[in-house]
Each structure stands twice: as structure tokens, then as C-alpha cells.
Amino acid sequence: MSTITDVARVAGVSVATVSRALRGLDRVSPQTRRRVLEVAEQLHYVASPTATSLASGRTRVVAVVAPFLTRWFFATLVSAIEKELRAHGHHVILFDLEDDTYDQRLPLTQNMLWKRVDGVISLNVPMTDDEVALIDRLGLPLVAIGSAVPGRPCVRIDDRATMRTAVEHLIDLGHRRIGYIGDVPRNVAHVETPQTRLTAFRETMEAAGLPVVEDWVLGSDWTAEAAAADSARLLCTDHRPTAIVAASDEMAIGVRESARRLDLEVPRDLSVIGIDDYVLSEVLGLTTVRQDVAEQGREASRLLLRALSDPADTSGPSDLVMPTVLVVRDSTGPAPA
Incomplete structure (x- = not known):
């Protein structure tokens, strides 16, 4: 079975660079990351998830929290987020907070998040004070889409x-x-x-x-x-x-x-x-x-990846307002006389 040393030798980089590339960290150029991933695939190298998690303290999993998952808006966001995070070696776990009734939702709990995820992206979920306190207690970075969460980056439209x-x-x-x-x-x-x-x-x-x-x-x-x-x-x-x-x-x-x-x-x-x-x-x-909608998901993913890579980096936008544009088609016309 191939080792990380084998991957480094064939790719022509250091073991540390291979480790960073496979973990999706930012301090690797896109070209080097692609080369490392190609070599790892050619050599059938598979890093142990347990060992990686123990060594880094990271699960490489992000929680995506939504009030509904059956609606187009939320499904589009989830798809864009998953693709963006996957490209950087992270995976998504979905938490659908939809309850049996339209006017209620399930709460976000410690059992959902503790030791399972590295961060959270919320999709138009107005967080309660208890939920914000839980995320603070667990030390998880959070990026909101739509409904803002106090003190956290938010991607939204006006x-x-x-x-x-x-x-x-x-x-x-x-x-x-x-x-x-x-x-x-x-x-x-x-x-x-x-x-x-x-x-x-x-x-x-x-x-x-x-x-x-x-x-x-x-x-x-x-x-x-x-x-x-x-x-x-x-x-x-x-x-x-x-x-x-x-x-x-x-x-x-x-x-x-x-x-x-x-x-x-x-x-x-x-x-x-x-x-x-x-x-x-x-x-x-x-x-x-x-x-x-998809670009909002991608932007939120990038903000979360930045927070995971360097928690001390506060240079990113705290409120990213995405543009909207009028598209005139056949369903509107002059008012009838």
C-alpha cells in the first residue's frame, strides 16, 4: 500500500505539502494541489480519516443547516456549497430543521454538532439565542446565508x-x-x-x-x-x-x-x-x-474555508450583499385601460 512519502516523492514535493494539499489548506497553489491529488489517485493512496482527524483536531465536515431541503432555493444552495467544499477536501452533513408543521422548526442541538463538524453554514435560519450560545460554546465558525447571525459573516441579497x-x-x-x-x-x-x-x-x-x-x-x-x-x-x-x-x-x-x-x-x-x-x-x-443563489452558496463556503484555515483572519467581509437584476420577460406588460 502506498504511503504519503510515496506520494511526495512522485509528485516532487515535501510530505508537508502533500499533507496540506490533501487537507485542503490554502498554503498550496492550485497547480500543486491538482498534481498531488492526481498522484495520490494514481498510487491509490488513502489517508486514514481517523488518523487525520486525531492529528489535526478536524473532522473536515461542515454542517449545513436549513429550514427546508425540498425547496428549490435551499436545494440550489446546498448543491453549490457541497461542490465548493468538496473541491477543498471537505464534506457536508445536512441538518433539515423542517418540522411537521409550517410554522415551527426543529432546534439545533449539541448532539448534532459536537465532535462531528468543523463549522456551520446556516441557510436563511433565524438563530435563537440558545443556538448562537451553543455554537459559541463549541467554538465553531459560522457563516449565514440570508438571515444574519449576530457577529458572524453573512451572505445575502438586499x-x-x-x-x-x-x-x-x-x-x-x-x-x-x-x-x-x-x-x-x-x-x-x-x-x-x-x-x-x-x-x-x-x-x-x-x-x-x-x-x-x-x-x-x-x-x-x-x-x-x-x-x-x-x-x-x-x-x-x-x-x-x-x-x-x-x-x-x-x-x-x-x-x-x-x-x-x-x-x-x-x-x-x-x-x-x-x-x-x-x-x-x-x-x-x-x-x-x-x-x-448558487454564487451565494459558493461565497459562503469560501468565507467558512477562510475561517477554518486561519481563525484569526478577520479581513473578510462581515456582510456580503450580492447583486440582483431585473429580468423582463412575457408575464408583465402595460396596465389595462
Whole structure:
């Protein structure tokens, strides 16, 4: 069986460099890392995970904590995070905090994390004080995506500016009767983003001098199926908006389907805009405000890898705000006369 010395000799580097390359540390050039990995594979060299963990005090595993794993947004983040960490010799363990009910989630516990992971990436999870204290007690670096965790780096979009872009697009098209879908009860597990987007909708309408009709502010659990059902009652009445802003593309797709079932033509009778640029949005011609979800996952992974490589390095951004951009497609048009 090949040894680490064999790998170093064939690769033409020191044993220490081989060790750093296989452990994914930053003090190795990309070219050298690739060479070491190629030689290790050719020689069928496999480092003992137990020995590596004992020697370094590291598990080379990162916890990814999400309120849902079945939704497109979270699945896209997890995929990007896993690929980025894998490229640096780390692996992912997923903790799905989804409970049986939409308005609750499971807590993060010591048994999930202790001696199992080197760090944590949270996906739009508003952490409780007890959970933050637990992570502090375990000495784990944490990077948040979406919902910020006090004192930790966060990768996010500006939800207020993103919603403002969506509403102002409709206003620029001449719409004055604008509805909204995406309100949630205040006790749901991932309440921060829904609240922020709804607040921004109200603020943008007020700034434009337009009334918010409360009957046109619709609740939904942020799925296409729910949004189709939740919007049907409003769309079948004569007193309906000429446009609807959905807090996510999945809900926008649901609203569009509901309109189709009621023989309303989009965008002639009803304009619909969402947020995200969901995987089917381009195919369906949905106007949206695009965010690069995968890049958020990659950036969060890089921040965590930096913290793992050098805990004393505080030069990285504490609040990384990613850009969003309006993508105009077929689902929005001028307000009907």
C-alpha cells in the first residue's frame, strides 16, 4: 500500500505539502494541489480519516443547516456549497430543521454538532439565542446565508431593494392597482425574508402614493401549489388588481396558473412578477428580479474555508450583499385601460 512519502516523492514535493494539499489548506497553489491529488489517485493512496482527524483536531465536515431541503432555493444552495467544499477536501452533513408543521422548526442541538463538524453554514435560519450560545460554546465558525447571525459573516441579497425593483417595474408600466402574495404568519420558521419583502412592498407603494388594498395582500406558504389556490379567490372577482408581485418565483408561477384557469390572459389582463429566477422561470417567460443563489452558496463556503484555515483572519467581509437584476420577460406588460 502506498504511503504519503510515496506520494511526495512522485509528485516532487515535501510530505508537508502533500499533507496540506490533501487537507485542503490554502498554503498550496492550485497547480500543486491538482498534481498531488492526481498522484495520490494514481498510487491509490488513502489517508486514514481517523488518523487525520486525531492529528489535526478536524473532522473536515461542515454542517449545513436549513429550514427546508425540498425547496428549490435551499436545494440550489446546498448543491453549490457541497461542490465548493468538496473541491477543498471537505464534506457536508445536512441538518433539515423542517418540522411537521409550517410554522415551527426543529432546534439545533449539541448532539448534532459536537465532535462531528468543523463549522456551520446556516441557510436563511433565524438563530435563537440558545443556538448562537451553543455554537459559541463549541467554538465553531459560522457563516449565514440570508438571515444574519449576530457577529458572524453573512451572505445575502438586499431584500428591500429587490422588492422595490419589482414593484417599481410594475409602476413604470402604468399599474396602480397592485396586489402582493407571500405574507406569512409571524411565527413561521423562516419569517425574516417574508416580513422584509412585504414591508418593502408597502414602503414602495407608499412612496409612489399608491394605496395598499389589504384584501389584495395574500398569504401563502411559498409554493406554486399554495399560491395558485390562495390567489384564485381574488382573481375570480371583478375587484382585482391589474398586477401581482409575488415574493418568490414559485408563487408567481402559481398565480399565473391560477389566472390561466380563470381565462385571464397574462399580461393583458394581469401582470405577474416574482423574485429569484427560479429554474423554470425562463422557460415559462416569467418576469423576475434575479438573484444568483448558487454564487451565494459558493461565497459562503469560501468565507467558512477562510475561517477554518486561519481563525484569526478577520479581513473578510462581515456582510456580503450580492447583486440582483431585473429580468423582463412575457408575464408583465402595460396596465389595462
